[in-house]
Amino acid sequence: MKIGIDIGGTNTHAVLVSGDGKLKMVSSSLTTPDVYTGVYRSMKALLQKSEIRAEEVKGIYIGTTELMNAVYDEKVLAKTALIRIARRPVNITPALKWPATLRRLITEPYFMESDHGYNKSGGRIADFKPLEPLYQSIADGKIDAVCIVGSYSPLYENEEVAVKNEIRKRFPEMPVTVSHSFGTLGFMERENAALLNSLLSRVIKKMLANLAEGFSSLLLECPFWLTENNGSLMSVEQAMKFPVLTLASGAANSLKGAAKLSGLQDVIAVDIGGSKVYAARVAGGDLPEVMGSSDFPGLEAGLEMPEIISLPFGTGNRPVIRKGEVELLPLLSNDIKQYGVAWGGDALTVSDCFLKLFPDAFYDPELQTEKLKYVPTNDCAMVVQYVVQKIKEILDRLQNEEKNLPIVLVGGGSPLFNPNLFGKYQKVLNPAGYPYSGAIGACDATISEVSDKVYWLNDRSKEEVVAEAASACKLEAIKKGADPDTVKLAYIEEYPFEYMKGEILRIKIKAVGEQIL
The missing domain is CATH 3.30.1660 (Dodecin subunit-like)
Incomplete structure (x- = not known):
C-alpha cells in the first residue's frame, strides 16, 4: 500500500493506493497553520476508515504548496549570508527585484577572490580570512543559512565546494547552498535560485521534523518522500538540501493526477482550489518544463519549473462589484463553511455565486442554499462570467492548435463549473476523485x-x-x-x-x- 498526501492552501487530502494503483480510501482535513496537525488528522482518519495495519504501508508521498506560501512569510524564512566568489567584487545588489521583506533577510555579500577564468581553472582558494566576520555572526546566532555563489562555478565547482567545506568544519549543522547545484549559467539567475533555496532551509527543516514525528506517532515506520516541481520523488535528505525544488510540487501533482483520473494521456488539466487556480497542458502523462519562475510573483530565479499557469484566486475569494467591474478579495480563512453564505455565513464568495446559478452543482449536507435567495442574480452572473472568462483565457493559451484537447477539471471547486460554461470546449470532464488529484498524483511520482x-x-x-x-x-x-x-x-x-x-x-x-x- 502507498499513502499520498496533498498539503494544499485550503485542505490537506490523503489517499490510500494499492500496489496495483487502485484507489482504496480517501480522507480530508483543513490545512492548519502548522501543517503537521492537518496532515496528522487526515492520516489518522484514513488509517481508521481503511482498517489497515501500519506495516502494510510501504511508502508515503507528499506534495505541498506550503513552501510556496512560506516564500512571502519572513517570520519562517532563514536569515541568509551571501558569499560571492569572483575575480573582482560584484556591485549588483543581491535579489535586486525581490520584495524588500525578502531582501532584508540577506546579508551584504562577503567577497572572496576567485582564481578562475573562462578558459582556465585556477588553484585552490588561498585566503579564507574574509569569512572570519561570518563565523562570528553565525556564532552569535545572526545567521541561519549560507549561500555560496561563484562566477565560474558552472565550469569549475571546486571553489564553491572548498568554501562550503571550510564553513562546515566549524559549523557542521549549518545549511549551506552552493549555486552550481542549480546548473544555470547566468550569474544572477543562479544566485537568485540559490538564495531562495537558502531562505527556505529553515521552514523545510521544521516541516520535515514535524511530519516524521507525526508519522511515527501513527506507528508508520515506512520511508516518506516529497515530490519535486517536475512531479518526481526526492528523499528527505534531498529535500533538506534543495527545498526550492518542491515549490510547485502541489500544483504539478494535482495536474498530473487529473490526467490519471481521466484515463487520458494528453489533456489540459485545471485545478480549481479555494485560493488559486492552476492549469497546464499534460502531454503523455507529464508536464512540460521550462527554465524560469513565472509562478513566483515578484521573484526572478533560474529554476526549471513545470509549465503551469496560475490565477491568484479560487472559489473561496470574496467578490466585490465596483462600477461594473468585478474585484476578488482575499479569503477570510481556508474554511469556507465558516463564512460562505451558502453554508450559513455572511460573506459572499465565488462559490456562492456559482451555487446561486447552479444550485445542484454539488452535494454537501451542510449547505443552506435558501440564504442565497437574497443575493442578486445579476451580480452572481457577473462574477461567474468574470471567473470563467479568466479560465477560458488560460485554456486558449494552452490549447493545442492541431487537436482539440479535452479539459479535465479537478480540485474542490471544480464541480461548480458547468461544462456548458466553456462554450467551444465540448469535452469538459470532472472525473471521480477530483478533490484528491494532488494526493493521487503524488502516489504516481x-x-x-x-x-x-x-x-x-x-x-x-x-x-x-x-x-x-x-x-x-x-x-x-x-x-x-x-x-x-x-x-x-x-x-x-x-x-x-x-x-x-x-x-x-x-x-x-x-x-x-x-x-x-
Whole structure:
C-alpha cells in the first residue's frame, strides 16, 4: 500500500493506493497553520476508515504548496549570508527585484577572490580570512543559512565546494547552498535560485521534523518522500538540501493526477482550489518544463519549473462589484463553511455565486442554499462570467492548435463549473476523485535525476563525453531508488560554446525510472 498526501492552501487530502494503483480510501482535513496537525488528522482518519495495519504501508508521498506560501512569510524564512566568489567584487545588489521583506533577510555579500577564468581553472582558494566576520555572526546566532555563489562555478565547482567545506568544519549543522547545484549559467539567475533555496532551509527543516514525528506517532515506520516541481520523488535528505525544488510540487501533482483520473494521456488539466487556480497542458502523462519562475510573483530565479499557469484566486475569494467591474478579495480563512453564505455565513464568495446559478452543482449536507435567495442574480452572473472568462483565457493559451484537447477539471471547486460554461470546449470532464488529484498524483511520482554540467572535452570525442554524462545520470537515478530495468533517458541536450577557446560543451540530461519499494 502507498499513502499520498496533498498539503494544499485550503485542505490537506490523503489517499490510500494499492500496489496495483487502485484507489482504496480517501480522507480530508483543513490545512492548519502548522501543517503537521492537518496532515496528522487526515492520516489518522484514513488509517481508521481503511482498517489497515501500519506495516502494510510501504511508502508515503507528499506534495505541498506550503513552501510556496512560506516564500512571502519572513517570520519562517532563514536569515541568509551571501558569499560571492569572483575575480573582482560584484556591485549588483543581491535579489535586486525581490520584495524588500525578502531582501532584508540577506546579508551584504562577503567577497572572496576567485582564481578562475573562462578558459582556465585556477588553484585552490588561498585566503579564507574574509569569512572570519561570518563565523562570528553565525556564532552569535545572526545567521541561519549560507549561500555560496561563484562566477565560474558552472565550469569549475571546486571553489564553491572548498568554501562550503571550510564553513562546515566549524559549523557542521549549518545549511549551506552552493549555486552550481542549480546548473544555470547566468550569474544572477543562479544566485537568485540559490538564495531562495537558502531562505527556505529553515521552514523545510521544521516541516520535515514535524511530519516524521507525526508519522511515527501513527506507528508508520515506512520511508516518506516529497515530490519535486517536475512531479518526481526526492528523499528527505534531498529535500533538506534543495527545498526550492518542491515549490510547485502541489500544483504539478494535482495536474498530473487529473490526467490519471481521466484515463487520458494528453489533456489540459485545471485545478480549481479555494485560493488559486492552476492549469497546464499534460502531454503523455507529464508536464512540460521550462527554465524560469513565472509562478513566483515578484521573484526572478533560474529554476526549471513545470509549465503551469496560475490565477491568484479560487472559489473561496470574496467578490466585490465596483462600477461594473468585478474585484476578488482575499479569503477570510481556508474554511469556507465558516463564512460562505451558502453554508450559513455572511460573506459572499465565488462559490456562492456559482451555487446561486447552479444550485445542484454539488452535494454537501451542510449547505443552506435558501440564504442565497437574497443575493442578486445579476451580480452572481457577473462574477461567474468574470471567473470563467479568466479560465477560458488560460485554456486558449494552452490549447493545442492541431487537436482539440479535452479539459479535465479537478480540485474542490471544480464541480461548480458547468461544462456548458466553456462554450467551444465540448469535452469538459470532472472525473471521480477530483478533490484528491494532488494526493493521487503524488502516489504516481517516479524517480528522476537531472544533470546540467559543463565539460571540457580534453582530447576526447563529444560522443564519449555525452555517453559518460548519460551513464552517470542514470546511475544517480538508480542510487535514488529507481529500478535499473526501468531507467531511461527523458532527454539529452547539448549546448556548444563556440565563442570560447578550447573544446567545451554544456550537457543537460534527465533520467527517469520507476521506484523500487
